[in-house]
Amino acid sequence: MTSIIRDIRMATHITIAATEQTRKSLQSQFHSHCHACGMPGSGGLDLHFVTDSDGNVATDWFCPGNCQSYEGILHGGVIATLLDSAMVHALFARGIVAHTAELRVRYRRPVRIENSVRVTACTQSHTGPLHLTSATLIQDGVPCATARAKFMAVPSSAALPEGLF
Numbered sequence: 001m002t003s004i005i006r007d008i009r010m011a012t013h014i015t016i017a018a019t020e021q022t023r024k025s026l027q028s029q030f031h032s033h034c035h036a037c038g039m040p041g042s043g044g045l046d047l048h049f050v051t052d053s054d055g056n057v058a059t060d061w062f063c064p065g066n067c068q069s070y071e072g073i074l075h076g077g078v079i080a081t082l083l084d085s086a087m088v089h090a091l092f093a094r095g096i097v098a099h100t101a102e103l104r105v106r107y108r109r110p111v112r113i114e115n116s117v118r119v120t121a122c123t124q125s126h127t128g129p130l131h132l133t134s135a136t137l138i139q140d141g142v143p144c145a146t147a148r149a150k151f152m153a154v155p156s157s158a159a160l161p162e163g164l165f
């Protein structure tokens with residue numbers, strides 16, 4: 001266990017500029033079957049993030065009718081999934097593979113289904129392997145939900161012993 005902790009700490013020292021190439025590479029290595037951003041046709045949300053020159057990630061997504069909660073309103077669990085996924089990709093863009101350790105969502109306004117949203121995320125800071133991130137979901141120019149999260153970095157799936165996941 002000591003060596004795992006040392007590896008995780010080492011991983012956080014690999015601080016590189018955020019790029020779209022890095023994000024794509026880590027998505028294909030670690031996320032190809034993800035419910036939120038996996039391959040089309042998997043029955044998932046089919047999100048497509050891109051990284052901008054400031055290292056933030058964003059996606060536009062059409063809220064389908066089968067994701068509603070109360071009549072006409074996007075399900076809060078789906079909103080949390082969108083925000084969580086965006087923050088994972090913001091970390092990917094910086095070469096960091098990490099698990100969600102804590103997710104706090106503030107639901108500010110109802111999100112209408114059969115309408116588009118823009119979801120953005122960025123990394124904030126880190127203390128050792130624990131990364132702080134934030135994300136926002138906007139519809140028609142109005143921030144409808146915001147999130148803050150803590151993610152725990154992992155060195156690489158291959159370096160982890162069976163059972164840790």
Ligand SMILES: CCCCCCCCCC(=O)SCCNC(=O)CCNC(=O)[C@H](O)C(C)(C)COP(=O)(O)OP(=O)(O)OC[C@H]1O[C@@H](n2cnc3c(N)ncnc32)[C@H](O)[C@@H]1OP(=O)(O)O
Pocket residue numbers: 069070073074075076077106107108109110111
């Ligand atoms: C059979 C039916 C099946 C239904 C399935 C259910 C599915 C699961 C549930 C869902 O998924 S619901 C969909 C996801 N949620 C939303 O879409 C909610 C979106 N947010 C809102 O509509 C409003 O923000 C909300 C109703 C939550 C509150 O609006 P209000 O206009 O009532 O409150 P406002 O923002 O004015 O704040 C009132 C007070 O509450 C406080 N407040 C609001 N949110 C808070 C918060 N998160 N923490 C602490 N305080 C909070 C706020 O600071 C303020 O304090 P003060 O009066 O002292 O100034």
